[in-house]
Each structure stands twice: as C-alpha cells, then as structure tokens.
Amino acid sequence: MNKNINRLSKIHNTDVMYYWANNVYQFIHELEKTYPNITKWYFNKVIPSIIKGDGVREIIYVLDDNDNISATMILKDTVTEKKISSILVDKQHQRAGIGTALLKSAILYLGTSTPKITVPECKINDFLKIFKNFNFKHTDSVNNMYIDGITELIFN
Numbered sequence: 001m002n003k004n005i006n007r008l009s010k011i012h013n014t015d016v017m018y019y020w021a022n023n024v025y026q027f028i029h030e031l032e033k034t035y036p037n038i039t040k041w042y043f044n045k046v047i048p049s050i051i052k053g054d055g056v057r058e059i060i061y062v063l064d065d066n067d068n069i070s071a072t073m074i075l076k077d078t079v080t081e082k083k084i085s086s087i088l089v090d091k092q093h094q095r096a097g098i099g100t101a102l103l104k105s106a107i108l109y110l111g112t113s114t115p116k117i118t119v120p121e122c123k124i125n126d127f128l129k130i131f132k133n134f135n136f137k138h139t140d141s142v143n144n145m146y147i148d149g150i151t152e153l154i155f156n
Helices: 014-033 038-052 098-110 121-126 128-133
Strands: 004-007 057-063 069-077 082-089 116-120 138-143 151-155
Touching (some): 004 098, 014 038, 014 057, 014 069, 014 082, 038 057, 069 098, 082 098, 098 128, 121 151
Parallel strands (some): 082 116
Antiparallel strands (some): 057 069, 116 151, 138 151
C-alpha cells in the first residue's frame, strides 16, 4: 500500500477541503464510543481552526491505493500543548507501518519527539508496541476524563 500522507490545511480549494474534512469525519466518527463529544469538537474546534489557518490544529490523513482514507490523525499545536488529539488506522491497514508514518509526521509537525497523547485504558494494548518504539512514557492516569468509569492513560 502506498502511504500517501496528506495535510488538510494544505488544500486551498474550499470545496475540496470540506470534501476531505467530511470524509475524515466519516472515518473517525466511530471514536464517539470512547470520546462522546468528538462530533461537536471536530466541527466546532478542529475544522474552524484549519479553515482559519491559525496552525493550532491539523488533520493528517492517509489514502489507500483507491483514494479511500485508511488512517487519520488530528494534532493540536500551541505554546503550552503539543498533542496528538486522535489517531486511527483502519483495521485492514494496521501493521503496515502507517501508524509509524503518522507518528513521524506528528513529531515533525509538532516539533517535539514527545507529543502528548491519551488513550483509553481498554485500548492500550493496541498502542503498546508503537509507544515503546517511540519511547513514549506513561505520565498520568485520569478517571472519568471523557466517559464515566473509563480511565484515560496520558503519555509524555
């Protein structure tokens, strides 16, 4: 599979940007199960920031050979926070180096080898290998951060 990595902010045609923004949303909406306000956050924070061009938010997405989204990542870059807000790789494209390519892109974009990332405790096994490869350190755990009864693990 070709790892065609794209940044939403680099699209200058508004119609094309909205097309890909909506495709990314369709790809990530399943995260609503662990992040209940993701729709509101995506359309009220992420997309307006990218359209404004303030550099605070970025969506990086990967297309497969058929121009379907196979992975995406949303970044936050402020003076006080360098964060991978979400990362998702389609199950059929996992273990193909896409997550590694995305994390390398995040490190370059954010300008740090230790971006903050949080993961629900129930999903940590999906991330252990890549976190180890990038030397990410578990720094905190927060109960009920997004959903009652779910512990969010914070790295870096």
